[in-house]
Amino acid sequence: MMTRNFYRMPTFVIPALAALLAAGSAHAAVDWASVPGKDVALFYPGQSSYEWALTAGDMSGATAFRTEGKDCAACHIGEEKDMGEHTVVNKARTFKTGEKPSIEPTPIAGKPGSIPATVKFANDGTNLMVHIDFKEGTQPDAKQDPAFATKVTVMFSASKVPQFNRMGCWSACHDDAASMASAAGAARTKYLPNTHAKLSRQGGGDALKPAAELAAMKADGYFLEYWQARVNPGAPAQAAAGTVFDKRTETKPSPVTAEATFANGTWSVTLTRKLAGGADAISFAPGGKYQVGIAIHAGHTAQRFHYVSFERSLVLDSGAADFVAVKK
Numbered sequence: 387m388m389t390r391n392f393y394r395m396p397t398f399v400i401p402a403l404a405a406l407l408a409a410g411s412a413h414a415a416v417d418w419a420s421v422p423g424k425d426v427a428l429f430y431p432g433q434s435s436y437e438w439a440l441t442a443g444d445m446s447g448a449t450a451f452r453t454e455g456k457d458c459a460a461c462h463i464g465e466e467k468d469m470g471e472h473t474v475v476n477k478a479r480t481f482k483t484g485e486k487p488s489i490e491p492t493p494i495a496g497k498p499g500s501i502p503a504t505v506k507f508a509n510d511g512t513n514l515m516v517h518i519d520f521k522e523g524t525q526p527d528a529k530q531d532p533a534f535a536t537k538v539t540v541m542f543s544a545s546k547v548p549q550f551n552r553m554g555c556w557s558a559c560h561d562d563a564a565s566m567a568s569a570a571g572a573a574r575t576k577y578l579p580n581t582h583a584k585l586s587r588q589g590g591g592d593a594l595k596p597a598a599e600l601a602a603m604k605a606d607g608y609f610l611e612y613w614q615a616r617v618n619p620g621a622p623a624q625a626a627a628g629t630v631f632d633k634r635t636e637t638k639p640s641p642v643t644a645e646a647t648f649a650n651g652t653w654s655v656t657l658t659r660k661l662a663g664g665a666d667a668i669s670f671a672p673g674g675k676y677q678v679g680i681a682i683h684a685g686h687t688a689q690r691f692h693y694v695s696f697e698r699s700l701v702l703d704s705g706a707a708d709f710v711a712v713k714k
């Protein structure tokens with residue numbers, strides 16, 4: 387089932403989503419204490435890009451990923467804390483099998499390697515809500531984003547991005563994106579692999595597939611959506627949302643709302659959006675299967691200096707997935 391060259395995975399043809407108009411979300415408060423949560427360890431990934439993770443010389447699980455259908459989560463869930471500790475410093479990483487070079491050339495002194503989070507999803511028949519409790523620990527001020535201490539982001543796909551299904555956020559994180567190893571000073575944002583004409587170990591550069599091909603891909607649901615809460619202790623949260631396709635594009639005004647509280651070292655963040663999506667947004671419905679990835683920027687960081695999760699699945703109401711957005 388794996389193509390020989392995963393860098394150029396084929397696009398799958400999927401019926402277009404119904405284009406529904408998104409509106410602002412007025413919703414009743416959910417009693418989150420009554421919703422079951424799951425622990426998700428978010429870890430610091432350094433410069434581990436899509437291309438890095440798919441290269442056996444860089445990440446030894448690459449061959450099993452490409453040829454045996456082993457997804458990232460299958461090997462790595464449970465190891466995130468150690469992975470983060472390895473990665474957050476500019477030191478060689480030591481394994482039973484030997485040493486691997488650092489993947490963090492510009493470490494932030496004193497930064498924790500991981501953040502433990504508890505994640506809950508719910509829906510009220512009109513809105514989808516995600517609630518994340520986490521302790522970010524003592525975070526040095528990286529001064530990369532002076533406006534916000536912390537940003538909490540959830541990425542979604544309607545299972546229509548084959549790379550995201552198997553590798554979550556790494557599908558969008560390329561070696562030539564801003565602050566990554568092959569960026570050479572470029573300001574490239576996240577992008578999905580199939581949108582680019584050619585991918586090499588250094589990423590996809592700036593050459594895209596023909597416009598007609600891109601339009602068909604997008605209409606087929608080959609894009610990611612992100613919801614973000616931008617927070618400072620003691621201030622109301624600000625919400626942002628957007629898509630990742632050939633680049634990251636913010637959707638304005640934000641169809642997502644955000645609420646956040648900070649007490650005793652714990653952030654509690656809730657993001658809410660209508661189940662119905664717009665032209666460039668996912669429509670969530672019972673019976674559908676979705677994929678999610680979570681990221682937290684803590685300590686005034688930006689770009690890649692965040693904590694990330696491996697890929698998880700999501701269904702609404704009931705069913706088999708990592709997360710069930712329970713009906714409230």
Ligand code: HEC
Pocket residue numbers: 431434439440444445446447448450451456457458459460461462468469470472473479481483486552553556
């Ligand atoms: C078959 C198991 C396996 C799979 C599948 C796998 N990995 Fe790995 N990964 C490893 C091993 C083993 C290491 C330890 C370093 C090495 O040997 O390269 C590692 C190291 C890493 C590291 C560095 C962490 C550290 O502790 O230094 C990252 C980041 C990583 N993998 C990400 C991924 C991503 C992303 C995917 C999916 C595209 C993935 N891995 C799939 C086995 C796997």
